[in-house]
Structure formats: C-alpha cells, structure tokens
Amino acid sequence: MIVPYTYRDTLLKIDHLSLEYNGRQILRDVCAEIKDVYIPGRVTGQIIALLGPSGRGKTQLFRRMAGLDRPTSGQVLIADQKGFHPVRTGEVGVVAQSYPLFAHRTIMGNLMLAALAHEPDAKIAKATVVAGLENFKLEDKADLYPCQLSGGQRQRVAILQMLICREPFILLDEPFASLDMINIEVACETISHAANLNEINTFIITTHDVSAAVAIADHIWCLGFERDLNGNPISGARIVETYDLLARGLCYEPGIITSDKAMSTIREIKERFRTL
Amino acid sequence: MKHFFTPNAILDKKSVQILVWGQIILAILIWTFSPSPLLPKPGEVLSAFTDLWEQGLGAELITSFVLNVEAVVLATLISLLLAYATVMPFFRPIVALFSKLRFLSLVGLTFVFTLIATSGHELKLSLLVFSVSVFFLTSMSDVLMTIPKEQFDLARTLHMNEWRVTWEVVILGQFDKVFDVIRGNAAMSWMMLSMVEGIVRSEGGVGTVLMDQNHHFRLAAVFAIQITILLLGIAQDIAIGMMKRFSCPYAFLTVEAR
Numbered sequence: 001m002i003v004p005y006t007y008r009d010t011l012l013k014i015d016h017l018s019l020e021y022n023g024r025q026i027l028r029d030v031c032a033e034i035k036d037v038y039i040p041g042r043v044t045g046q047i048i049a050l051l052g053p054s055g056r057g058k059t060q061l062f063r064r065m066a067g068l069d070r071p072t073s074g075q076v077l078i079a080d081q082k083g084f085h086p087v088r089t090g091e092v093g094v095v096a097q098s099y100p101l102f103a104h105r106t107i108m109g110n111l112m113l114a115a116l117a118h119e120p121d122a123k124i125a126k127a128t129v130v131a132g133l134e135n136f137k138l139e140d141k142a143d144l145y146p147c148q149l150s151g152g153q154r155q156r157v158a159i160l161q162m163l164i165c166r167e168p169f170i171l172l173d174e175p176f177a178s179l180d181m182i183n184i185e186v187a188c189e190t191i192s193h194a195a196n197l198n199e200i201n202t203f204i205i206t207t208h209d210v211s212a213a214v215a216i217a218d219h220i221w222c223l224g225f226e227r228d229l230n231g232n233p234i235s236g237a238r239i240v241e242t243y244d245l246l247a248r249g250l251c252y253e254p255g256i257i258t259s260d261k262a263m264s265t266i267r268e269i270k271e272r273f274r275t276l
Numbered sequence: 277m278k279h280f281f282t283p284n285a286i287l288d289k290k291s292v293q294i295l296v297w298g299q300i301i302l303a304i305l306i307w308t309f310s311p312s313p314l315l316p317k318p319g320e321v322l323s324a325f326t327d328l329w330e331q332g333l334g335a336e337l338i339t340s341f342v343l344n345v346e347a348v349v350l351a352t353l354i355s356l357l358l359a360y361a362t363v364m365p366f367f368r369p370i371v372a373l374f375s376k377l378r379f380l381s382l383v384g385l386t387f388v389f390t391l392i393a394t395s396g397h398e399l400k401l402s403l404l405v406f407s408v409s410v411f412f413l414t415s416m417s418d419v420l421m422t423i424p425k426e427q428f429d430l431a432r433t434l435h436m437n438e439w440r441v442t443w444e445v446v447i448l449g450q451f452d453k454v455f456d457v458i459r460g461n462a463a464m465s466w467m468m469l470s471m472v473e474g475i476v477r478s479e480g481g482v483g484t485v486l487m488d489q490n491h492h493f494r495l496a497a498v499f500a501i502q503i504t505i506l507l508l509g510i511a512q513d514i515a516i517g518m519m520k521r522f523s524c525p526y527a528f529l530t531v532e533a534r
Binding site for chain 2: 089
C-alpha cells in the first residue's frame with residue numbers, strides 16, 4: 001500500500017554545479033532538487049541517499065552542498081521566504097564520517113556550543129540540550145568526553161548537535177561505514193527519528209550501502225559517470241539516476257524493507273550501482 | 277620477565293617498579309665499578325656535591341631556576357602569540373622567518389643582545405628567551421599546521437565566525453599540546469641556561485659554577501652539578517606533566533598506559 005503523499009515547496013536545489021580540481025573534472029553539471037514531502041496527519045522530514053561507488057565525488061558534492069567549499073561553477077540554493085539564496089557556510093549541518101566533536105569539551109560542552117549559537121540565554125540553551133540528550137537516550141553521557149563514547153553514541157551526539165543548532169538541512173557522510181548490521185539499524189532509526197522531528201528537516205546521506213539507503217531514504221540519487229557511445233566513462237560525475245521510493249511505496253510502512261518489492265528495488269539499484 | 281622484551285607490552289605497576297629500580301641499581305653498579313680513571317666514583321661526586329653546597333650551590337641553583345622559569349614563561353607567551361598569529365596570512369612569512377633563526381649560533385648573537393640589554397640579568401634572559409622561542413615556535417607551528425580540517429568544518433558548521441573558530445579549534449583545541457611543547461623546550465632551556473650563564477657571568481648561577489669547575493677539570497664537581505640539574509629538570513618535567521593532567525584530563529583518556 002502506498003502512503004498518500006504530496007510534494008510541496010522546493011527546499012534545496014543543486015543548480016548546474018560543476019567542479020574541477022587541478023584540471024580534472026570531478027563533478028559535471030549536477031542538478032537536483034529536494035521538495036518537502038507532505039503526508040496528511042503526520043510530520044515527515046525528507047531523507048535523500050546519495051549513492052555512488054568510491055571516487056565519484058560524493059564527499060566533494062557534499063562539501064559544496066554544505067557551503068564549506070565553492071564549486072567551479074553552478075550553485076546550491078536554499079529556499080527562504082523571498083525565494084532562494086546560495087548556501088552559506090554554517091547553514092547546512094554536517095556530520096562527517098568520523099563524527100567529529102571537540103575533544104576538549106564534554107558532551108554537554110559540545111552540545112552547549114550548538115545551543116548557544118542561537119540562544120543567548122544559557123539556562124534555556126541548557127534546557128534544550130538536556131531535552132535533546134533525553135530524546136536521544138544519551139542523558140547519562142553528558143559529563144563524558146567524546147573519546148569515552150562508542151561510535152554509535154558519537155554519531156547520535158553529532159546528529160543531535162546539528163539538530164540543536166537548528167539546522168533543517170543535515171548532511172551525513174557515510175553514516176553506515178564501519179558499522180555492523182545491528183548498529184546500521186540503530187543508525188537508521190536515529191536518522192529517521194531525527195528527520196521526522198520537523199516537517200522541513202532534510203537529511204542527505206552519502207553512502208554506498210544500497211540496503212541501508214533503501215531502508216531509510218525516500219529518494220535515492222545515484223552519482224556516477226555517464227558513458228559515451230563506446231561505453232567509456234565521461235569524466236565528471238553527475239546524478240545519473242534517481243529513485244523515488246515514496247512512489248514505489250517503500251516508505252513509512254513498518255517492515256516494508258523485508259517485502260519483495262523492497263528486495264527487488266535493492267537488486268535493481270545494485271545492478272545500476274555496478275555501472276556507475 | 278619475558279614481557280620486558282615483548283613489543284608494546286603493558287606492565288603492571290609492580291613490574292614497572294622492578295624494571296625502573298633494577299635499571300637504576302644497574303647504572304649505579306656500572307658507574308661504581310667502572311675501570312675508567314676519568315669517571316669519578318659516586319663517593320667522590322657526593323663529597324664534591326657537599327663541598328659545592330657549602331660554597332653556595334643552593335643559591336646559585338635558585339638564581340638559575342628563577343632565570344629559567346622567567347625565560348620559559350616569557351618564551352611561551354611570545355611563541356604562543358606568534359604561533360596563534362599565523363591564522364592571519366600577514367604574520368605567516370614573519371613567523372616562518374623567526375622560526376628559521378633557530379639555526380643561528382647563540383655565541384654570535386651575544387654581541388647584538390649586549391647592545392640592547394641594560395643589565396646582565398636582562399642579557400641572559402633575552403638570550404634565553406630568544407633561543408627557546410625560535411624552537412618553541414617551530415614546534416607549536418607544526419602542532420597548528422596539523423589540525424584536521426574537519427575540526428575547522430565542525431566549528432564553521434556551528435555558526436562560529438573565524439575569530440571564534442580560532443579560539444575553539446586553534447587555541448582551546450590544541451591547549452593540551454602546548455604542555456608537551458613547553459615540556460620539551462623547558463628542558464632545552466636548562467641546556468642553554470648553563471651556556472648563557474657561562475657567557476654572561478655577572479649574576480652567577482649554576483652555569484657559571486659548572487664552567488668554573490670544568491675549567492679546573494674538577495670532574496667530580498662537574499658530575500655533581502650535572503646530576504643536580506638533571507634531578508631539578510626531572511622535577512620540572514613532572515610538574516609540567518601534572519599541570520597538563522589537571523588542565524586537560526581528556527588528553528589522557530585515549531593514551532595506552534605503558
């Protein structure tokens with residue numbers, strides 16, 4: 001059964017983005033759009049998985065989407081009340097692959113940095129952090145330092161830090177890398193939980209784990225090389241394929257990931273993945 | 277016993293004590309029974325130390341210790357300020373040039389500093405501060421150059437402006453490493469101190485005494501002074517280590533206890 005949904009406003013746009021580095025084309029004319037998914041009677045954020053084999057420029061695209069580095073041409077646009085504006089550094093939250101946190105601050109200290117970025121009143125900021133820690137089941141970790149946490153706990157703190165920073169857009173670089181099967185499920189739950197806290201929350205995940213991408217995302221973008229007539233790859237990766245998992249009825253249904261249609265989608269994407 | 281020679285072996289407290297005391301005793305035995313006529317025996321060194329102490333070695337040690345602390349504190353402040361200034365491109369060439377001055381000889385610089393300084397103490401202090409700073413700056417610049425990019429990204433993602441990024445990532449984030457650099461340079465400062473006190477003898481100090489004893493070839497006295505400096509240096513090293521442990525407890529959480 002397909003959950004009834006509609007697309008509302010465009011939240012983020014990648015507009016003809018290209019990147020060259022030392023004369024090498026890394027990304028070529030990348031275009032994509034993220035729209036607000038609306039499902040009557042429930043709060044739904046958006047989760048987009050950016051799939052692609054290693055060396056296709058996922059991290060490079062990710063850094064341009066976060067406004068951390070500039071593309072050679074094109075831009076990433078964020079919706080605002082007047083239309084769109086180019087992404088600014090700090091406007092898109094980033095959770096890097098190693099879940100970086102400040103080693104010299106406790107978990108509470110790290111999260112307070114995020115809370116105080118928007119809330120000058122330290123008492124209110126602390127209340128926000130405490131509520132966040134409870135929501136993410138990390139309340140007993142407040143006084144520990146980042147190196148005292150497990151990988152999964154660090155990931156949750158890093159996501160929470162970005163949410164507390166009130167970023168509706170959060171990029172996660174390879175959140176499933178080096179996690180075992182059970183921890184991938186936990187990470188998926190954490191990300192879904194965080195994305196669905198607000199209607200415009202939008203998580204963009206770079207990964208090469210097709211099964212996890214199908215389990216968590218509502219859209220999948222495949223980053224890879226186009227081929228010329230002889231089948232040779234054309235330099236500069238693009239989004240060569242997109243999968244709308246909402247339209248396929250693979251979202252918001254408990255246990256849907258074990259269904260035949262989910263398995264068949266995973267197989268289809270894996271086949272496509274080989275030619276990216 | 278076999279763990280003493282196993283790579284990366286972690287010893288319990290008792291084994292560490294056995295190892296350390298064993299090596300100390302072995303060193304003393306080798307020293308005591310050494311056939312070298314040039315090497316003074318422990319008894320001779322102890323007797324030379326007693327004589328030196330009676331002649332005022334304690335006061336000379338205090339003079340040197342105070343000078344060393346002054347030099348290390350000043351050199352640390354100057355070097356940190358210069359190292360942190362490298363976040364601004366304007367200061368990078370200046371700081372790079374300053375750190376290259378470590379290749380200059382201290383003896384060659386004495387004349388220049390003599391023209392600037394107004395007293396013997398000031399001359400010694402400026403020579404020491406200069407020679408420690410150029411090395412301190414080199415080490416500290418290396419620390420700052422190797423900060424992972426993702427730390428800067430994280431700070432910027434948290435809406436910090438570049439001054440705040442500098443405070444959080446460059447200053448607070450690397451504070452634990454400052455102690456390691458101080459530790460290394462404070463030891464080097466002791467090494468240079470005896471040289472500086474040998475060149476500028478106006479205020480005395482342990483370096484002056486050492487040069488005098490060396491000049492008269494009193495090896496037992498030279499050994500006594502060297503061992504005293506060594507023990508003082510070890511105490512200083514422990515004190516800096518304790519300051520690091522107190523100020524930056526997080527720095528010890530991921531270190532393998534060997």
